[in-house]
Amino acid sequence: MATPFRYRRQVQFAETDAAGLTHFSCYFKFMEEAEHALWREAGMSIWAPASGVGFPRVSATCEFLAPLHFEDEFDVLVRIETMARRSIRYACEIVRGETRIATGSMTAVCVSKGADGMRAVEIPAEIVQRLSAMSDQ
Amino acid sequence: MATPFRYRRQVQFAETDAAGLTHFSCYFKFMEEAEHALWREAGMSIWAPASGVGFPRVSATCEFLAPLHFEDEFDVLVRIETMARRSIRYACEIVRGETRIATGSMTAVCVSKGADGMRAVEIPAEIVQRLSAMSDQ
Amino acid sequence: MATPFRYRRQVQFAETDAAGLTHFSCYFKFMEEAEHALWREAGMSIWAPASGVGFPRVSATCEFLAPLHFEDEFDVLVRIETMARRSIRYACEIVRGETRIATGSMTAVCVSKGADGMRAVEIPAEIVQRLSAMSDQ
Amino acid sequence: MATPFRYRRQVQFAETDAAGLTHFSCYFKFMEEAEHALWREAGMSIWAPASGVGFPRVSATCEFLAPLHFEDEFDVLVRIETMARRSIRYACEIVRGETRIATGSMTAVCVSKGADGMRAVEIPAEIVQRLSAMSDQ
Numbered sequence: 190m191a192t193p194f195r196y197r198r199q200v201q202f203a204e205t206d207a208a209g210l211t212h213f214s215c216y217f218k219f220m221e222e223a224e225h226a227l228w229r230e231a232g233m234s235i236w237a238p239a240s241g242v243g244f245p246r247v248s249a250t251c252e253f254l255a256p257l258h259f260e261d262e263f264d265v266l267v268r269i270e271t272m273a274r275r276s277i278r279y280a281c282e283i284v285r286g287e288t289r290i291a292t293g294s295m296t297a298v299c300v301s302k303g304a305d306g307m308r309a310v311e312i313p314a315e316i317v318q319r320l321s322a323m324s325d326q
Numbered sequence: 327m328a329t330p331f332r333y334r335r336q337v338q339f340a341e342t343d344a345a346g347l348t349h350f351s352c353y354f355k356f357m358e359e360a361e362h363a364l365w366r367e368a369g370m371s372i373w374a375p376a377s378g379v380g381f382p383r384v385s386a387t388c389e390f391l392a393p394l395h396f397e398d399e400f401d402v403l404v405r406i407e408t409m410a411r412r413s414i415r416y417a418c419e420i421v422r423g424e425t426r427i428a429t430g431s432m433t434a435v436c437v438s439k440g441a442d443g444m445r446a447v448e449i450p451a452e453i454v455q456r457l458s459a460m461s462d463q
Numbered sequence: 464m465a466t467p468f469r470y471r472r473q474v475q476f477a478e479t480d481a482a483g484l485t486h487f488s489c490y491f492k493f494m495e496e497a498e499h500a501l502w503r504e505a506g507m508s509i510w511a512p513a514s515g516v517g518f519p520r521v522s523a524t525c526e527f528l529a530p531l532h533f534e535d536e537f538d539v540l541v542r543i544e545t546m547a548r549r550s551i552r553y554a555c556e557i558v559r560g561e562t563r564i565a566t567g568s569m570t571a572v573c574v575s576k577g578a579d580g581m582r583a584v585e586i587p588a589e590i591v592q593r594l595s596a597m598s599d600q
Numbered sequence: 601m602a603t604p605f606r607y608r609r610q611v612q613f614a615e616t617d618a619a620g621l622t623h624f625s626c627y628f629k630f631m632e633e634a635e636h637a638l639w640r641e642a643g644m645s646i647w648a649p650a651s652g653v654g655f656p657r658v659s660a661t662c663e664f665l666a667p668l669h670f671e672d673e674f675d676v677l678v679r680i681e682t683m684a685r686r687s688i689r690y691a692c693e694i695v696r697g698e699t700r701i702a703t704g705s706m707t708a709v710c711v712s713k714g715a716d717g718m719r720a721v722e723i724p725a726e727i728v729q730r731l732s733a734m735s736d737q
Contacts, residue, residue, distance in 0.1 A: 202343055202344065202349075203343065203349050203351055205343050205344035206339055206340065206342050206343065206344070207339065207342035207343070207344070207346045207347075207395075207396050209344045210344075212339075212340050214340055258344075259344050
């Protein structure tokens with residue numbers, strides 16, 4: 190994925206904490222929002238009722254480099270780092286203008302949504318195709 | 327319900343905001359947590375997979391009388407104000423020691439969880455019985 | 464305020480709950496986000512570090528009319544219903560296309576941010592002016 | 601820290617998502633709540649108004665091994681992995697009974713809360729002492 194997908198966002202008051210900063214757990218929400226926006230850009234919903242699969246996280250990391258304050262505008266740059274048969278690893282960077290705010294990663298695994306609970310399955314071909322098309326841009 | 331059900335809680339850091347106070351949206355989570363603890367006390371889960379019904383809110387109100395800060399311990403006093411055929415109205419009071427923090431209310435309606443979407447239905451007899459037993463204490 | 468201020472938003476996955484709907488506490492965040500966007504439109508930040516005042520909520524209500532699902536796009540229509548000497552009451556309506564999703568209200572009181580704790584004070588003249596200018600549009 | 605500190609918690613409805621699972625961002629809140637409970641056990645508040653220091657996160661990671669559902673009771677086991685001059689690294693494990701739910705880590709850095717912004721400083725001696733006393737138990 191030559192060029193990462195860019196998701197624009199602004200810090201909301203409910204996302205700040207008593208230290209006056211954006212609570213660190215919100216960065217993970219920001220990365221997930223960017224992932225879902227990337228899927229929409231690829232013409233899909235990551236959580237489609239009709240779809241038989243879901244993509245729960247198996248791993249998430251974040252390094253916090255600089256704080257975000259109320260009403261700060263920032264971008265989440267997300268790109269697919271690796272797409273395996275059953276999982277996708279995203280690399281993320283959060284920036285506010287020229288300032289690097291955070292770097293992070295998420296790995297999501299493809300699971301069937303059957304009544305028998307979740308079970309890791311291969312990523313459906315159409316999803317691979319559409320996400321790959323995004324990555325080649 | 328002569329004596330309201332008491333749910334003890336402590337303010338977490340993620341629930342504070344840049345003003346140094348507990349964000350007002352959290353009070354609604356506190357009231358819902360107390361409602362669910364009341365159901366557990368009555369021997370039930372409000373969101374049981376096997377159950378055919380759910381209880382989404384149709385109304386919620388809160389008056390904020392005094393602030394809550396990080397690590398403040400408080401109680402949510404919840405009681406069933408009225409139980410109609412298809413809905414339940416809860417009255418809540420949040421107190422920290424002798425200090426009244428907030429008063430609020432929630433009205434939840436009983437809906438079937440069918441594939442055809444939500445539809446208001448009568449509250450199942452067993453639920454009425456168990457909640458009434460709580461109310462008579 | 465002849466025409467309410469319109470704030471566009473999309474439901475994020477973290478805002479849904481196990482019932483598949485947007486959690487009711489999020490509606491209060493949506494209304495607050497719209498309020499803050501209204502202030503920005505009026506050329507102000509509701510939480511400016513240099514400002515001596517803040518606007519905590521003293522009351523909030525919401526009637527939930529129809530559900531919101533993941534990725535639903537909706538608008539929060541917010542207008543200043545009354546501006547008293549020390550408080551502002553907002554009336555809100557949440558709509559998804561032609562469908563009314565919710566109606567609600569918030570009352571915020573102007574407080575000084577002094578070291579002696581919060582104390583209700585008159586809304587500074589410039590704030591009254593700028594918000595009134597919005598209301599006259 | 602021979603024996604990790606144990607923090608008991610229950611999944612709240614607002615913490616679930618449309619997949620019926622606890623949203624992954626909540627795991628980071630759970631780990632932070634356990635950290636703060638550990639500090640209280642050591643006789644301190646991690647965010648004391650009178651204290652001149654704070655402990656923002658510079659890194660957080662989590663591996664998600666098994667899902668948590670609504671009302672699941674679980675424990676967060678937290679221990680101080682390393683205490684450097686200016687930072688503390690916590691190792692966490694989330695378990696539900698015998699089932700490992702997640703493992704994670706957080707690194708917090710000690711900063712002065714001066715008006716000139718945050719600046720990394722040495723952890724005050726009393727904090728080192730009290731946390732070390734916990735670790736020796």
